[in-house]
Amino acid sequence: MSRTGKTTLADIATKTGYGTNTVSLALRGSTRISQEARDIIAKAAADLDYVPNNSAKSLVLKKSHTVGMLVEYLTNPQPTAVATELQREMSERGYGVLFATSSTPEQETAAIEMFRRHGVDGLLIYPVDHTSIEHLRKLRARNFPVVMLVGMRDTGLDAVGVDEFQASYDATTHLIALGHTKIGALGPLVDKPLKIDGFRHAHRVHGLPLDERQIVEPVGFSMGAGYDGMRELVAREFGLTALFASSDMYGLGAMRWAKDNGVSVPEQLSIVGYDNIEFGEFSHTSLTSVRNDGATLAKAAVERLMQLIDCDAKLPAPTLNLLPGELIIRESSARPGARSWVNTDQAQANRAQISAKK
Amino acid sequence: MSRTGKTTLADIATKTGYGTNTVSLALRGSTRISQEARDIIAKAAADLDYVPNNSAKSLVLKKSHTVGMLVEYLTNPQPTAVATELQREMSERGYGVLFATSSTPEQETAAIEMFRRHGVDGLLIYPVDHTSIEHLRKLRARNFPVVMLVGMRDTGLDAVGVDEFQASYDATTHLIALGHTKIGALGPLVDKPLKIDGFRHAHRVHGLPLDERQIVEPVGFSMGAGYDGMRELVAREFGLTALFASSDMYGLGAMRWAKDNGVSVPEQLSIVGYDNIEFGEFSHTSLTSVRNDGATLAKAAVERLMQLIDCDAKLPAPTLNLLPGELIIRESSARPGARSWVNTDQAQANRAQISAKK
DNA sequence: TTGTAAGCGTTATCAG
DNA sequence: CTGATAACGCTTACAA
Numbered sequence A, B: 001m002s003r004t005g006k007t008t009l010a011d012i013a014t015k016t017g018y019g020t021n022t023v024s025l026a027l028r029g030s031t032r033i034s035q036e037a038r039d040i041i042a043k044a045a046a047d048l049d050y051v052p053n054n055s056a057k058s059l060v061l062k063k064s065h066t067v068g069m070l071v072e073y074l075t076n077p078q079p080t081a082v083a084t085e086l087q088r089e090m091s092e093r094g095y096g097v098l099f100a101t102s103s104t105p106e107q108e109t110a111a112i113e114m115f116r117r118h119g120v121d122g123l124l125i126y127p128v129d130h131t132s133i134e135h136l137r138k139l140r141a142r143n144f145p146v147v148m149l150v151g152m153r154d155t156g157l158d159a160v161g162v163d164e165f166q167a168s169y170d171a172t173t174h175l176i177a178l179g180h181t182k183i184g185a186l187g188p189l190v191d192k193p194l195k196i197d198g199f200r201h202a203h204r205v206h207g208l209p210l211d212e213r214q215i216v217e218p219v220g221f222s223m224g225a226g227y228d229g230m231r232e233l234v235a236r237e238f239g240l241t242a243l244f245a246s247s248d249m250y251g252l253g254a255m256r257w258a259k260d261n262g263v264s265v266p267e268q269l270s271i272v273g274y275d276n277i278e279f280g281e282f283s284h285t286s287l288t289s290v291r292n293d294g295a296t297l298a299k300a301a302v303e304r305l306m307q308l309i310d311c312d313a314k315l316p317a318p319t320l321n322l323l324p325g326e327l328i329i330r331e332s333s334a335r336p337g338a339r340s341w342v343n344t345d346q347a348q349a350n351r352a353q354i355s356a357k358k
Numbered sequence C: 001t002t003g004t005a006a007g008c009g010t011t012a013t014c015a016g
Numbered sequence D: 001c002t003g004a005t006a007a008c009g010c011t012t013a014c015a016a
Helices: A009-016 A020-027 A035-045 A052-059 A077-092 A104-117 A134-141 A164-178 A194-205 A223-235 A250-261 A294-310 A344-358 B009-016 B018-026 B035-047 B054-061 B079-090 B104-115 B135-141 B164-180 B194-205 B222-237 B248-260 B294-309 B345-357
Strands: A068-070 A095-102 A121-123 A146-148 A160-162 A184-187 A242-245 A271-272 A289-291 A320-325 A326-328 B067-071 B096-099 B122-123 B146-148 B157-164 B183-186 B241-247 B270-272 B289-291 B321-325 B326-328
Touching: A009 A020, A009 A035, A009 B104, A009 B183, A052 B054, A068 A077, A068 A104, A068 A134, A077 A294, A077 B096, A077 B104, A095 A104, A095 B079, A095 B104, A104 A134, A104 A250, A104 B079, A104 B096, A121 B270, A134 A146, A134 B222, A146 B326, A160 A164, A160 A294, A164 A194, A164 A242, A164 A271, A164 A289, A164 A326, A184 A194, A184 A223, A223 A250, A242 A250, A250 A271, A294 A320, A320 B009, B009 B018, B009 B035, B009 B146, B018 B035, B067 B079, B067 B104, B079 B096, B079 B294, B096 B104, B104 B135, B122 B294, B122 B321, B135 B146, B146 B294, B157 B164, B157 B294, B164 B194, B164 B241, B164 B270, B164 B326, B183 B222, B183 B248, B222 B241, B222 B248, B241 B248, B248 B270, B294 B321
Parallel strands: A068 A095, A068 A121, A121 A146, A146 A160, A160 A320, A184 A242, A242 A271, B067 B096, B067 B122, B122 B146, B146 B157, B157 B321, B183 B241, B241 B270
Antiparallel strands: A095 B096, A289 A326, B289 B326
16 A cells, blocks of 8 residues: 555555556456456455546546536526536546636636646536637637537537527517516626527517616626616616516515515516526415526536547537527416506605615 | 647746756746746746646645535535535635535445545535434544534534534524424434424423424425425424424425415414525515524635645544524514414315325 | 656556 | 556656
């Protein structure tokens, strides 16, 4: 045993009397080694509690059997579930997953740097800014496998993800079909524009005018941000009767705002969320939302990454795998109610309060 | 450049005309190398986009600068937030985090095996079964650093975590102090007994009789499981007016059950959760819950792990770091209301339905 | 201040 | 079927 207390091939070799490479071969089940020798060696390995040294293996094979997984945050249960699935899938294939979160481009760069140091064989990434991915393209150009977990077109990268644009279009269309004409939206504008783009597209297609005031970008990613965003939307007084929230977290935050301000959902305010998290399903008023199949997404992403990793030659042309999102209609969305609430005393008082804070 | 396309020390050496070890030393900022040489070498490294090979380094240093992080699942936002913090803390110290989830002891064993293969320097673990941790003790006995993320006494392991027993005692005491005498509980009994133990302890201390029927172990970890557990508790007909849920997810599931069955919270049913997740805070009826400071927990756990890793000699005696939980009282808990609901028509109908299903 | 040589644990090549 | 030997990229004596 070496001084670190770890058993090595050499230990097994001396114990069994075979050479180290015979041991190596035997442990990997090579038929070039006699069955007898394989048995003896396997037993010795078990006795000595042998665990292969992945570093040594990586060094010679130039493969670490490790991939990096980089997500923006684990606050949102949906991507978190995907992350869990990704790890499971990689694990089944004998890969370890180094993980990191990054909420700024700088952190993202630092994490990727860390991954490279650790010699990961590939990268699964949900980038902070979906619109600036030049650094990822550069990695790919150097033949480094990268799979982006966003269903975005024309990235020059391998991408697997839900068709956010289409799903958001569908969600908005659902509200329009119900008869809503003044729909507010809560979601990112610059970093991750797909959902709001889909929201806009639905207005265009259905000939509904859209004012920029109808869109608010919440500050941060949390229910509190959704709560504040809702307050801001209402303060803009365009008479909204429905909300498209780019995430259930925003939607649920907005729902609590409604409760605090005497606005009933869905009678006076319809809300459609995105991600279909369990918290929305079991909310006091269950939340209409866009379901995406995280398990399928994870499986597809991992499969693509493995293809890229197992490709010895130059990487093939990037592939886009767009998965469908499914709108699940629940209690929070309905036809616009008769009762208007934008001019109730409660709402008036509330707006006064907002103005006072500014 | 080696054929994998990665720059090595040797590449920098040939480019600059220095020897490889001079380069190695220079890159690590050794003063044994002239300032001039260091500058030249640093520039060359940057030009060639040099990234150190961690495998090679690990091999010679016998340190992978990687730790394993094993959690049961990332469904619950609270431990998930802790996991994120743990990664951040380790990252700041230059460590990579290999992560895995395990929901069965077998998966746990497999994950630990995987970690060992990858030569992790230590392990942060939230074990599946808090009562059978012999395998972790064995690791420690072999001088392998393990920090358990559970505030449990007498484990023979290093442990950092919230004092779940005390916090659960406090939460239950809060309900008792409000005047509740028939309190149901939703939580794990065997695997993770601390919270229910605290619940029991509160009954003992305050001289309140407790029937085993008052405790239900939900099947699985989800809001749905809490919902079903609540239904089961009510079906047992001991006249409960309050619920202690070992997790906000259970508590929120139970709250939705109450809504579906015309039981108002807190007038007819008080609910206290655990974990203080944002979903509880922004719930229609905000949830009284036990707050634990995930950031502090993560910091303390990482600090302890680093101590163990940096200790060349035999590992010091295990340490227990119990952090306090703080009860945050919100809308979901109140004095028992005048209106009884256990015998309302609604409840009767509901119970009939439950019986029919069996 | 810098270079040389050995070794970390594994796999691959090539003999025997 | 099995055993030397070299190599992977890096660090650490030890020499120069």
